[in-house]
Amino acid sequence: MSSADGTYDVVVLGAGSTGENVADTVVRGGLSAVLVEEHLVGGECSYYACMPSKALIRGTEALDEVRAVSGAAAAVTGELDVTATLERRDTFAHHWDDSDQVAWVEGAGIDLLRGTARLDGERSVVVTGPDGGGTRLTARHAVAVCTGSEAMVPPVAGLADVRPWTPREATGAKTPPRSLVVLGGGYVGCELSFAWHALGSRVTLVQRMPRLLPEAEPQASDAVLASLRDRGVDVRLDVDVTAARRDGDEVVLTAADQEVRGEEVLLATGRRARTTGIGVETVGLEPGEYLDVDDTLQVRGVPWLYGVGDVNGRQLLTHMGKYQARQAGAAIVARARGEEVRAGDWSPHTATADHAATPSVVFTDPQVASVGLTSAQARDAGLPHRVVEYPIGSVAGAELFADGYEGTAVAVVDPEREVLLGVTFVGPAVAELLHAATVAVVGEVPIGRLWHAVPAYPTVSEVWLRLLETWRG
Numbered sequence: 297m298s299s300a301d302g303t304y305d306v307v308v309l310g311a312g313s314t315g316e317n318v319a320d321t322v323v324r325g326g327l328s329a330v331l332v333e334e335h336l337v338g339g340e341c342s343y344y345a346c347m348p349s350k351a352l353i354r355g356t357e358a359l360d361e362v363r364a365v366s367g368a369a370a371a372v373t374g375e376l377d378v379t380a381t382l383e384r385r386d387t388f389a390h391h392w393d394d395s396d397q398v399a400w401v402e403g404a405g406i407d408l409l410r411g412t413a414r415l416d417g418e419r420s421v422v423v424t425g426p427d428g429g430g431t432r433l434t435a436r437h438a439v440a441v442c443t444g445s446e447a448m449v450p451p452v453a454g455l456a457d458v459r460p461w462t463p464r465e466a467t468g469a470k471t472p473p474r475s476l477v478v479l480g481g482g483y484v485g486c487e488l489s490f491a492w493h494a495l496g497s498r499v500t501l502v503q504r505m506p507r508l509l510p511e512a513e514p515q516a517s518d519a520v521l522a523s524l525r526d527r528g529v530d531v532r533l534d535v536d537v538t539a540a541r542r543d544g545d546e547v548v549l550t551a552a553d554q555e556v557r558g559e560e561v562l563l564a565t566g567r568r569a570r571t572t573g574i575g576v577e578t579v580g581l582e583p584g585e586y587l588d589v590d591d592t593l594q595v596r597g598v599p600w601l602y603g604v605g606d607v608n609g610r611q612l613l614t615h616m617g618k619y620q621a622r623q624a625g626a627a628i629v630a631r632a633r634g635e636e637v638r639a640g641d642w643s644p645h646t647a648t649a650d651h652a653a654t655p656s657v658v659f660t661d662p663q664v665a666s667v668g669l670t671s672a673q674a675r676d677a678g679l680p681h682r683v684v685e686y687p688i689g690s691v692a693g694a695e696l697f698a699d700g701y702e703g704t705a706v707a708v709v710d711p712e713r714e715v716l717l718g719v720t721f722v723g724p725a726v727a728e729l730l731h732a733a734t735v736a737v738v739g740e741v742p743i744g745r746l747w748h749a750v751p752a753y754p755t756v757s758e759v760w761l762r763l764l765e766t767w768r769g
């Protein structure tokens with residue numbers, strides 16, 4: 297559905313997983329759309345984040361699973377093949393070639409324009425192409441900004457000058473560094489410390505907070521800390537790095553009472569919105585800030601503008617960006633047709649799950665799989681809640697899965713409404729337990745009805761029954 301004069305129903309800035317899904321949803325709704333991309337179609341997740349990082353981790357996970365089953369463990373007679381693991385990672389990153397994604401975009405009836413886009417006043421976008429030429433695009437109905445986020449460089453003296461790795465370099469490295477200092481103990485810090493340690497690097501993880509994964513249930517932080525330390529990662533908590541410098545072929549980080557050295561240093565200290573240089577000031581917004589949006593992902597005060605995915609800072613996760621894209625796309629189509637947009641919770645046009653039902657998995661071993669509110673979040677929100685905990689390793693399915701299985705399930709229950717506010721599973725391979733919890737939280741399934749959701753024997757899911765029994769007392 298090409299446009300000779302650059303006018304489309306919807307103009308989408310950024311062809312990451314979010315932008316692709318906004319464009320796809322509006323085209324399915326009968327509108328025309330153009331995607332503008334300055335780098336690789338598919339965005340961060342495909343080439344520099346989710347897929348390559350999980351490919352780095354998966355081999356270690358698979359070996360750990362076999363080594364934990366007496367009898368099968370005897371078949372593991374070698375070590376992880378680092379070269380083959382890195383080659384497998386390369387295939388998951390499509391060798392940083394986006395031709396498959398481009399073919400998908402074309403097949404979906406979406407126009408693609410290569411270049412750097414910036415807003416230029418109301419419903420207007422200027423694109424500077426690879427040859428330096430400019431194209432003006434005009435949107436009849438909506439402009440969706442889906443430009444994502446980038447690694448934040450913390451304000452540590454000298455850090456920007458030591459050529460630190462961002463997650464891009466850390467997921468794409470061609471060989472393991474001899475030693476790696478990981479700054480930050482959140483999702484990226486924990487996963488990539490786990491990955492590169494297993495691939496042969498000496499890893500030091502420096503976390504400013506007193507615990508890893510500070511937003512998670514404490515049981516998760518404790519289990520991931522214990523596992524990383526048992527494996528040989530040097531984890532340092534509560535350390536405030538004040539300066540960085542290069543010393544020969546090493547980077548040196550300095551804190552009040554210690555020094556940490558490594559061949560490379562990885563910044564895993566969070567993200568910032570990619571809203572600088574994209575012309576947001578031409579429509580009255582502040583560059584560098586996350587876009588402030590309502591639940592239909594419409595930018596507050598600018599009704600034709602949408603901010604979807606990482607760029608709004610609501611939930612920096614691929615699946616949540618794609619969910620927001622579907623909801624925003626539906627809202628754009630409805631508004632274009634003059635139909636009513638329902639702004640209430642759980643409507644076809646709102647991203648309600650962002651607030652209290654977001655699922656996520658930290659892919660370390662143990663994995664941390666959680667959805668909804670943690671006990672601390674329920675407390676801070678002033679919600680009535682009771683915490684129910686059960687050791688997953690006591691369930692027959694878990695005993696069969698791995699000898700000496702260690703794990704914990706934590707459920708946060710609203711005792712007045714008798715529904716789940718949140719659930720966290722910590723343990724090997726718990727990621728696949730998560731979706732049942734997501735359905736229970738989103739559906740606000742009453743505890744009384746959950747007793748009828750009978751887990752098959754002997755599966756790890758029997759932990760659900762044990763949680764209900766513990767709740768009943």
Ligand SMILES: Cc1cc2nc3c(=O)[nH]c(=O)nc-3n(C[C@H](O)[C@H](O)[C@H](O)COP(=O)(O)OP(=O)(O)OC[C@H]3O[C@@H](n4cnc5c(N)ncnc54)[C@H](O)[C@@H]3O)c2cc1C
Pocket residue numbers: 309310311312313314315332333334335336337338339340341344345346347349350411412413414442443444445463467484570573574604605606607611612613614615616617
């Ligand atoms: C190491 C790492 C691992 C992760 N692992 C997971 C995981 O396992 N699961 C998960 O759910 N999430 C994971 N995430 C988060 C996930 O990568 C992001 O939430 C997701 O990529 C956001 O998608 P997006 O489309 O909003 O932004 P992006 O993927 O960043 O896409 C934005 C696109 O916009 C383009 N762009 C930017 N500015 C312009 C411009 N001016 N003009 C034209 N194009 C522009 C960019 O080139 C890019 O292609 C991980 C993140 C990191 C850093």
Ligand SMILES: NC(=O)c1ccc[n+]([C@@H]2O[C@H](COP(=O)([O-])OP(=O)(O)OC[C@H]3O[C@@H](n4cnc5c(N)ncnc54)[C@H](O)[C@@H]3O)[C@@H](O)[C@H]2O)c1
Pocket residue numbers: 450452479480481482483484485487502503504505508509510535536537563564565566567611612613656657658659
């Ligand atoms: N498996 C997944 O789904 C996955 C994996 C990776 C990233 N992500 C997404 O990407 C986002 C960004 O990940 P992230 O790990 O960069 O951010 P994060 O917010 O998860 O963690 C950053 C950590 O860095 C620490 N920190 C901040 N400044 C520091 C400093 N100066 N020195 C030492 N520590 C410091 C913080 O205490 C925090 O724990 C995540 O919030 C998540 O949404 C998801």
